[in-house]
Every structure is written in structure tokens, then in C-alpha cells.
Amino acid sequence: MRKSWWKILGLVMVASAIVGGLLGPVPVLPILHETIRNVYFHVPMWFAMLTLYLISVIFSVKYLNSGKIEHDLLAVEAVNTGVMFCAMGLFTGMLWANITWGEPWPNDPKLNGSAIATLMYLAYLVLRNALEEEQKRAKIAAVYNIFAFPVMIVLLYILPKMTDSLHPGSGGNGTFGDLDMNNHMRPVFYTSVIGWILIGVWVFTLRYRLRLLENKKNQIS
Amino acid sequence: MKNSIAALFLFLSSNVLFAQEEIDMATGLRSSGKIYVVVLVLLTIFAVLGLSLFLLDRRIKKLEK
Numbered sequence: 001m002r003k004s005w006w007k008i009l010g011l012v013m014v015a016s017a018i019v020g021g022l023l024g025p026v027p028v029l030p031i032l033h034e035t036i037r038n039v040y041f042h043v044p045m046w047f048a049m050l051t052l053y054l055i056s057v058i059f060s061v062k063y064l065n066s067g068k069i070e071h072d073l074l075a076v077e078a079v080n081t082g083v084m085f086c087a088m089g090l091f092t093g094m095l096w097a098n099i100t101w102g103e104p105w106p107n108d109p110k111l112n113g114s115a116i117a118t119l120m121y122l123a124y125l126v127l128r129n130a131l132e133e134e135q136k137r138a139k140i141a142a143v144y145n146i147f148a149f150p151v152m153i154v155l156l157y158i159l160p161k162m163t164d165s166l167h168p169g170s171g172g173n174g175t176f177g178d179l180d181m182n183n184h185m186r187p188v189f190y191t192s193v194i195g196w197i198l199i200g201v202w203v204f205t206l207r208y209r210l211r212l213l214e215n216k217k218n219q220i221s
Numbered sequence: 222m223k224n225s226i227a228a229l230f231l232f233l234s235s236n237v238l239f240a241q242e243e244i245d246m247a248t249g250l251r252s253s254g255k256i257y258v259v260v261l262v263l264l265t266i267f268a269v270l271g272l273s274l275f276l277l278d279r280r281i282k283k284l285e286k
Binding site: 007033 | 244246256257259260263264267268271274275277278281284285
């Protein structure tokens, strides 16, 4: 129990974000109405994904330095968990967009960027499975992953900011500026973000530990 | 406990203040108290999810030994 305090913290933080997010005061805005509360649940998915992809890149770099197969396994499971959060972010975003923007997938640079980024990471997972030899697979996957990360950042966070996007933070207005988030919302939002990141990291460690066990079992048999 | 009830009351009263503008919000639902059911349902789902994560954690820990 000593080492699992952060897991409990993550659960408590998300649980309080559920209560605060549904009951707390929010700004009264046209079009958005109560759906503004989605900020507490849709956006943290992307923060969790970003954190997991970052963890993955760090372990890919570490793998290239050390050649330890554990680092490769850590990198791939971080991407696996990140893709899970990415899917949740995409689906929740589509539901939200359908109500507020009129269609689930409007032609928005951020949406299209996220689609390309998602495909890029799915390609990473497919590429890994296509290679048989363990060392070669780990090395190629690590190099691919290191290239994919900055491209994902550009597609999701830089290009949409340079053009007009339906998402906040584009076309001159700041992300999480005073228009779309007030000071009542901020504490709940950041609680939710940190809570989901902790849960994401937890799922990632579980997946890694399982993968490690499978790996050992395969080597014995 | 007293604090949390006070906090809940604060949440509610500030909602009423916000709702005085013309834009439709779910205040009717909330003032009738029924939004709490949804909150409880979500918390239940989330609690079970968290518990199952913990159980999974423990099973993996056993396997590792």
C-alpha cells in the first residue's frame, strides 16, 4: 500500500472532478450550455494521451542508449495505453461536436491533425508486429517513435493554432482564456487532468508488468 | 461533513445566480435534486472501475512473485 498512494490519489482526484464537474458553477454561454462541462472530461483524455506518448518517447531514447528490451516494452505499452485515451478523446469529441458544431466531424484542422496523428501511432503498432526479429524490431520502432512524437505535437498543437480552428486556442484567442474557462472551472479542470494522467500511468504500468510476465514466459517455453 | 454540505450549498446557490440569464441550463433538473442521482451513478461506475484496477494490480503482483 505504501507505493500505491498515487493510484488512490488519481482515483480520488477524478472522483472529485466528477462531483465538482457536474455540480459546480459554469459560465452561461450560448451554444455550449451545459456541455461546457465536457471540458472536464474530454480534454483530460488528450492530456493523458500526451503524457503517455511523452513517456513512450523517453523510453525509446533510453532503449537506443541501453539496448535493454525492458525499455522497448515500456515504450510500446505507453503507446498502447495512449492510443486508448486517444480513442476516448476522439469519441467524446465527436459526441460533443455533433451537438455544438452540428456534425461529429467538421472540417477542422485540429480534428484532421488528430486523425493523422492517431494513424501515425497505429502505424507504429502495426510496424512493430510486422517485424519478427526482436532486436531489429525494438530499434526500428524506437527510431520511428522518436520521429512520430514531434510530428504529433505539430499536428495537434501547433498547426491548428496557426489557422482558424473551431477549437479554443486558435485564430488568435488563447487556450483556456477567460472566454472559455473562468476561475470556477479551473480547479476542477486541473484536478481532472492530473487525476486522469495518474490513472493513465497506472494502466500503463499494469500493461507493462503483464507484458514483462508474458515475455518471460515466452522465453522459458 | 458539515463543510462538504456547506460547499454543496455554495455550488447550488451560485448555480441559481448564474441561471438568471436567459440561456437555458439544466438548473431545473438540478433544483429538483435529480442531478445527484446521475452524479452517484457515475461515482459508482468509477468506484467499481477503480476497484477492479486495484484487483488487477494485485493479481499481477502475485504473478510477479
